[in-house]
Amino acid sequence: MSDSDLVEEQVKDGIPNSLAHYHSFRPSEVQEAIWAQKFILFVENLSVSFDGFKAVDIPFFGIEHGELRVIIGPNGAGKTTFCDLVSGKTPPTTGSVFYDGRNITKMDESDIALMGIGRKFQTPTVFDSLTTYENLLLALPGAQDWKNNLWTRESAEERAQIESILHKVNLMEYRDLEAKSLSHGKRQWLAISALIVSKPKLLLVDEPAAGLTDMETEQTADLLLELAKEHTLVVIEHDMDFVRRLNQKVTVLNEGKVLAEGSLEEMEENDEVMEAYLGR
Incomplete structure (x- = not known):
């Protein structure tokens, strides 16, 4: 049976077309070697409810190794909540991650981070009173131990790593400037840099273009595309011009469900997607 025939059969069985290609990789049904070789992240029967409202309801969904996936959707679609579930910030009501x-479903948020899932929230999380360089020092693996920070200097290898990242994100000339003096866009880059220093395998990046100038938006898109050469990224975004510049596969969430997937151009021609966004 061809892939297209399989998808058609699964749709007939009540599986949404947007999810049919994930069906054959469900961890509950296939050996680990089959799904883990293709997907770095996979969720199955994942849902979470708040006071009776189901904020996320995804039968199965995955992110492939080395992929840059963009997740879009109207306000309240469940985009950030999905990241909360993946990162361990919010425990699911049902299902597995x-x-x-x-299987990391029952793991603590801190342990999940140590496994290699890094997250940048919509508002950049940086230490204003520290310099750009010092912020990245603190992001080094194990550097959160206050004793290490008091008595241990970074190694030459760590210094080279930080300086390499500063060059990559165009912050080298601001290395000795306190973070509070950086523009909003540069604070975004610093927050992303702090993630990279911790050497994650998967980056969850929430609305990186929020509040940026046009030039900063372009530079941030270019930065994410550069990072995608070495990392798997999931980007949550509202800015369609930014999404268009990334030019990557898009997943549309609506009312906690995966509504559609494909290129941005395909999504703009999808009547269901347009109705979800425009309410018509």
Whole structure:
């Protein structure tokens, strides 16, 4: 049976067309080697409810190794909540989250981060009173231990790593400037840099273009595309011009469900997607 025939059969069985291609990789049904070789992240029967409202309801969905996936959707679609579930910030009501070949559903948020899932929230999380360089020092693995920070200097290798990242994100000339003096866009880049220093396998980036100038938006898109050469990224975004510049596969969430997937051009021609966004 061809892939197209399989998808058609699964749609007939009541599986949404947008999810049919994930059906054959469900961890509950296939060996780990089958799904883990293709997907770094996979969720199955994942849902979470708040006071009776189901904020996320996804039967199965995955992110492939080395992929840059953009998740879009109207306000309240469940985009940030999905990231909360993946990162361990919010426990699911039902279902499982699988990452890098392991079931991480019941793991603590801090342990999940140590496994290699890094997250940048919509508002940049940086330390205003520290310099750009010092912010990245603090982001080094194990550097959160206050004793290490008091008594241990960074190694030459760590210094080279930080300086390499500063060059990559165009912040080298601001290395000794306190973070509070940086523009909003540069604070976004600093927050992303702090993620990279911790060497994650998967980056969850929430609305990186929010509040940026046109030039900063272009530079941030270019930065994410550069990072995608070495990392798997999931980008949550509202700015369609930014999404268009990334030019990557798009997943549309609506009312907690995966509504559609494909290129941005395909989504703009999808009547269901347009109705979800425009309410018509």
